[in-house]
Amino acid sequence: MFRQTTTRTLSIAAALAGLALYAVLGGFYSREIVVEIVILAILAISLDFAAGFGGMISLCHGAIFGLAAYTFAVMTAMWDQPGALAALAAIVVASLFGLAVGAVTSKTTGIFFIMATLAFGQMAYTLVFKSRWLGGDDGMAGLPRFDLAWLGIDMGSSLTFALFAILLIAASYIAAAWVLRSAFGRTLAGIHANESRMKALGVNTVIHRARAMGFSSLLAGVAGIVAAQHTQYISPELLFWTVSGEVLIVVILGGIGTLIGPMVGAVAFVLLKHQASNYTDYWHMVIGLILIAVVVAGGRGLYGQAEHWLGRGARKAEGLRRA
């Protein structure tokens, strides 16, 4: 069951402020990093919703993310539609794809669910890769960013875009946290904890799992829209299954089932990647070693572990105070 504790609210506020500060004080390069973090973080929050709270470890979130980016690209660059409409279409396509995957796979669990989502994701990847009208393996370039000139905002500026992206991560987190504390979120947690009992209580677990995939995909769609506007270029690589794998690593690294952990994981992942790659080409190995340490330590993740230690300290202090 998801709990938005004061510690978590403070942590998220600190993380967002830190990112904003880094974007404001840093140069172009640091703003690029901030957007990279944001995209990964939204995607990780999306996957944590499905995997951490619904027990659905999906390997097609990369594909959903990519489909949203492609929808945005087709709507804007190809069909000259306004950015807002393109974004809406991207989110709808992502949600519907997620809902469909969820509906088809909702009776499978564990390794079979993982394999089924992998298959769906790779199908979407192949489809995009083979589609000449989508640019095939060349992808699509020249994508526009949201046009907010009427508000006097220039989205072409790297700082503005970075701050806009940070706003979206806050919105995504709030949306996910809100839904997790709704009747639907409670039900999802119940299904994750004890599916057979929920069925015996009269809950249609199939529909709820499908909806959870749909909502999770909506968030992945938001990440896809940011990604398409960030570099203003997309390629089928966005849909490849290794993207999903990387997101899963980020979720576990930060703390699965905490919602804020995945954000912390995204910050750690991107910063480590850029720092470690200054010294070695084998930066994946550095991440791998940390991931192993995190899993061996109990799988709580960086944030989950910190929360665990904090909680233990608080319980000890409480014990001392009572004694």
Added chain:
Amino acid sequence: MLEVRQLCKSFGGLKVTREVSFALETGERRVILGPNGAGKTTLFNLLVGELAPTSGEILIDGHSVGGLSVSQRARLGLSRSYQRNNLFEDLTIRENLLLAVSAGQAKTAWMVRDSFRDKEVRETVSDVAEQVALTEVMDSPVRTVSYGNRRQLEVGLALATKPSILLMDEPTSGVGPGMIDGFRRLLQSLPRDLTVVIIEHDLDLAFDVADRITVLNFGEVVFEGTPEETRGNKVVRDIYLGDWQSDA
């Protein structure tokens, strides 16, 4: 209310339920007796849909429920408690009841409103908590409370959906005499229009609460009658009450 016709279940060559038939009136209290392995829990699993019968029919209010899933049957008012606790271990007792009551009131799909803050849900949770005597431990995680409390919660979850038919699988297994008395009082306090089927090993309790008793042996109904008739029946004494009688 609840009727079973010629119900059979086989696992390979093993027939665990053989031609079981019975019919329950609304509000009836039926106790199912039988030695270990008689197929009592299997019968429950068939009734709620966790197992599919090899042949035979199950009817609720005259309608066959054979094609319905576990959750569909639950929404028709069929509820069960389990012989082995089947709870939400990492959640608190309150959260366990909140989940069950929300499900019972079909408040599971809202994506904006929180069922846990819903007034009607919270009121029902307090009522059920009082019914199964758990008000003192509401905010304790299930894994930290006593076995007795878990047994109470097991029954509480089944009651929380406000069923019209309640199936209880050995609700007093493994608990002391004090709790058996508490359970007897709980049964007496249940609404008279609630149909209850109980698998029970405590014979004093069984004879005390039952309107009628069905005895299973090797998957077959070998006897059905009132508690008085059951006490006097020779077949029943031989297969099930023999030891109990000689002990007494």
